[in-house]
Amino acid sequence: xxxxxxxxxxxxxxxxxxxxxxxxxxxxxxxxxxxxxxxxxxxxxxxxxxxxxxxxxxxxxxxxxxxxxxxxxxxxxxxxxxxxxxxxxxxxxxxxxxxxxxxxxxxxxxxxxxxxxxxxxxxxxxxxxxxxxxxxxxxxxxxxxxxxxxxxxxxxxxxxxxxxxxxxxxxxxxxxxxxxxxxxxxxxxxxxxxxxxxxxxxxxxxxxxxxxxxxxxxxxxxxxxxxxxxxxxxxxxxxxxxxxxxxxxxxxxxxxxxxxxxxxxxxxxxxxxxxxxxxxxxxxxxxxxxxxxxxxxxxxxxxxxxxxxxxxxxxxxxxxxxxxxxxxxxx
Numbered sequence: 001x002x003x004x005x006x007x008x009x010x011x012x013x014x015x016x017x018x019x020x021x022x023x024x025x026x027x028x029x030x031x032x033x034x035x036x037x038x039x040x041x042x043x044x045x046x047x048x049x050x051x052x053x054x055x056x057x058x059x060x061x062x063x064x065x066x067x068x069x070x071x072x073x074x075x076x077x078x079x080x081x082x083x084x085x086x087x088x089x090x091x092x093x094x095x096x097x098x099x100x101x102x103x104x105x106x107x108x109x110x111x112x113x114x115x116x117x118x119x120x121x122x123x124x125x126x127x128x129x130x131x132x133x134x135x136x137x138x139x140x141x142x143x144x145x146x147x148x149x150x151x152x153x154x155x156x157x158x159x160x161x162x163x164x165x166x167x168x169x170x171x172x173x174x175x176x177x178x179x180x181x182x183x184x185x186x187x188x189x190x191x192x193x194x195x196x197x198x199x200x201x202x203x204x205x206x207x208x209x210x211x212x213x214x215x216x217x218x219x220x221x222x223x224x225x226x227x228x229x230x231x232x233x234x235x236x237x238x239x240x241x242x243x244x245x246x247x248x249x250x251x252x253x254x255x256x257x258x259x260x261x262x263x264x265x266x267x268x269x270x271x272x273x274x275x276x277x278x279x280x281x282x283x284x285x286x287x288x289x290x291x292x293x294x295x296x297x298x299x300x301x302x303x304x305x306x307x308x309x310x311x312x313x314x315x316x317x318x319x320x321x322x323x324x325x326x327x328x329x330x331x
Contacts, residue, residue, distance in 0.1 A: 010069050012044060014107055017072040022080040022117075023095060032303050033096035033129070037081075039113040041072035043101040045133065045174040048243045049200050052100040054234035063235040068173075071107060078116040082314045085124055092311035094127040104134035106173070115140050122147045124314050127306035131197065133158040133174045135183045141190050148192040154304035156226070157184050158197040159213050161206040169247050170205070181216050188221025193304040195224035201286060202230040203258035204251050210286070211293045218297035225299045227290055229278040230259065232268045258282060 023035050042056060046068045053063035061070055074080070084090060097103050103114040121128045122143045130137060130144070130153075137144070137155060147153035161167055162177045175183070187194040196217035201207050214225050232240055245252045256267065262278035263269040269278075277283055294301060 012069045012071055014071045014073050017074050018076055019074040019080045022077055023084055035093055035095040036099040037095055037097045038100045039074050039077055039103050040101050042067050044068060044105045045102055045171055047171040048240055049230055051231050051233055053236045053239055057235050064239050073111055077113050078120060081117060081120050086313045092308045094306045096129045098131045102132055102134055104132045104136040118143045120314060124312055125152055125310035127152040127308055129154045131156045133180055135175045135179050138183055138186050144192055145190040151307040154193040155187050156195045156197050158199055161209040162212050181220050184217055184222050185220040194222050195226060196222045198227040200228050200230040204255045210289055214293040215297055218299055225294050228276045229262060237267055
């Protein structure tokens with residue numbers, strides 16, 4: 001899978017993380033999922049805007065380079081997930097994979113933790129969705145497509161812009177924008193409900209690409225479109241502003257001034273409801289532009305409705321690592 005213009009990865013260290021629980025619950029009214037799974041901490045993609053960066057500071061690591069190079073992998077994820085799904089108290093609800101860091105970042109090629117998770121969920125007919133900006137998701141179409149046909153799977157591909165120069169600058173080791181659009185096409189052709197995530201939107205950086213991204217995704221077969229405005233929580237504020245002043249010194253002050261306009265005079269607003277979309281005239285303008293583009297291209301802003309009534313608890317013992325035979329077991 002050629003991924004055009006992907007920057008070389010710096011040397012990475014991967015440590016094992018023994019998870020006590022894999023499925024986490026979310027109480028925020030601002031996101032579409034109530035349950036999530038993140039196979040990895042840290043992310044090789046190096047997206048400068050990633051709101052998960054501050055979590056590395058909690059581990060006494062840098063939210064800058066350490067976040068991109070000192071990674072943690074939940075190698076016991078399969079065992080942990082089977083145990084949780086098999087519990088008598090477990091109640092099936094859709095789970096979203098990759099909500100903090102990308103579940104298909106480069107180390108997934110070798111570790112295959114995300115694939116193991118999907119394999120177990122597919123075996124159990126458990127509803128799941130995936131969020132990624134990696135074309136590696138295509139590798140697992142043998143599991144995702146049958147689950148989608150049964151109404152238990154959907155994928156959301158993040159495309160922040162179509163400008164290759166900006167993409168290389170602020171998400172240096174993620175797939176190029178054209179490759180993500182191609183991933184949307186291949187997922188759609190396989191019958192998978194796929195949405196495009198224009199997230200985050202940053203003023204004077206990628207806001208001019210909103211309509212172009214939605215059009216390209218719609219032509220590729222996306223069914224839905226979604227967006228969030230740039231957030232700068234905690235240590236991410238310094239990481240982002242340092243990058244902005246180095247890469248775009250000519251517009252850095254304009255960008256930060258507009259962010260303040262969107263956040264009621266602050267650079268970050270952590271309060272529910274407003275933090276994902278911002279407030280004021282500029283936030284309203286972005287919302288109108290997005291809505292018009294979505295309607296023009298026949299997309300929706302709602303998420304795929306996934307079935308929960310097909311769930312069966314997992315069988316005891318691990319299944320084969322490559323998922324052979326799972327397609328037949330879904331039906």
